[in-house]
Amino acid sequence: MKYTLGDIAQALGAEAAGDLSLPISGVAEPAVAERGELALAMEPTFAEKLGEGAAEAAVLWPDADWQAMGLKGAIFAPRSRYVLAGVARVFAHELHMNEGIHPTAIVEPGAEIGEGARIGPFCYIAKGVRIGPNALIFNHVSIGLDVRIGADAVLHPQVHIGPRVVIGDRFICQPGATIGGDGFSFVSPSRDAVEEARESGTISEASRTTGFVRINSLGSVTIGHDVEVGANATIDRGTISDTRVGDGTKIDDLVCIGHNVQVGRHCLLCGQSGVAGSTVIGDRVVLGGKAGLADHLTVGSDVIVAGASAVSSHIPPGRVMMGNPAMKMELNVESYKAIRRLPRTMAKLDALQKLVSKHFPNG
Structure with missing residues (x-):
């Protein structure tokens, strides 16, 4: 679908200048943008690249001299990534599915499918499921007993949702995600090595267990509105x-959330981060990639945990944490600087020790 430069500016609620009737067929990076494409050059560092492409219009930073760049029109982005999100929505590829329920899908008696919902090939919808209107459920999705899913959900291929899960409106789930699997809960018949190690730091013959007994998960998962889950x-x-x-x-993608975890509103959990069982996370918390949280912790609202950090203690609200073990960012930076200085410090100490030994050989 083609738009004009003015159409896009209006959709973004952004300021524009120049020929707003220019037809725009898509977006591209500045250096490779063709005529008819909108170059995304939201920062001054992209200015030189514009000359390498053939774009006649671009998304630029505020107050950019678009005419000096040889452009016929421009949209201005006071907050570049936010405008980029809007551009991506305008040109997003539509999700195509045939209407209704595919003949190979299995919908058990008693399941309720909302108006306008579409269910793809080889899906399984269990008894008691309720799916809201306009849902898109792609191929090979399985939805367990008594699940509730709100309106406008999008479930991509190979998603698995366990029994009794409750999900709000506008849920998006990427391929291969599993929601509502059994928790990793096991107990030994007698005091085991992990318990002894926690208490004493040792492992004795008496604590060597002969096996573990499963604790079945009797609860389920509750997910709010406007939540997205990665592949x-x-x-x-x-x-x-x-x-x-x-x-x-x-x-x-690849985030692991353990049993009994409570995650607040408007949080970001980045790739390969993990939250162990029974940890409580407040609102607007960000976990960087590969960040790990131990079990039974409390993380306050507005906390940021940097990537690859390991959190093993409670975090009060509003802190930025970094490192392994995680500590306040400024303390972690100073600790890292100290570690970097250790080889030089040790070399100086060694030289001083030799000097002292030379002048005082008998100590």
């Missing part, structure tokens, strides 16, 4: 109470 992410159901994810939270 191959997992959210385990609770042992007794539900695991919970709040409104607006976005979960990246």
Whole structure:
């Protein structure tokens, strides 16, 4: 579908200048943009690249001299990534599915499918499921007993949703994610090595267990509105109470959320981060990629945990944490600087020790 430069500016609510009737067929990076494409050059560092492409219009930073760049029109982006999100929505590829329920899908008696919902090939919808209107459920999705899913959901291929899961409106789930799998809960018949190691730091013959007994997860998962879950992410159901994810939270690929975890509203959990069982996370928390949180912790609202950090203690609200073990960012930076200085410091200490030994050979 083609738009004009003015159409796009209006859709973004952004200021524009020049020939607003210019037809725009798509977007591209500045150096490779063709005529008819909108070059995305939201920062001054992209200015030189514009000359390498053939774009007649671009998204630029505020107050950019678009005419000096040889452009016929421009849209101005006071906050570049936010405008980029809007541009991406305008030109997003539509999701195509045939209407209705595919003949190979299995919908058990008693399941309720909302008006306008579409279900693709080889899906399984269990008894008691309720799916809201306009849902798009792609091929090979399985939805367990008594699940509730709100309106306008998009479930991509190979998504698996366990029994009794409750999900709000506008849910998006990428391929391969599993929501509501059994939690990783096991106990030994007698005091085991892990318990002894925690208490004493040792392992004795008496604590060597002969095996583990499963604790089945009787709870489920409750997910709010406007939540997204990335490819191959997992959210385990609770042992007794539900695991919970709040409104607006976005979960990246390969994220693992353990049983009984409570995640607040508008959080970002980046790729390969993990939250161990029964940890409580406040609102607007960001976990960088590969960040790990131990079990039974409390993380306050407005916390940022840098990538690859390992959190093993409670975090009060509003802190930026970094490192392994995670500590306040400024302390981690100073600690890292100290570690970098250690070789030089040790060399100086060694030289001083030799000097002292030379002048005082008998100590």
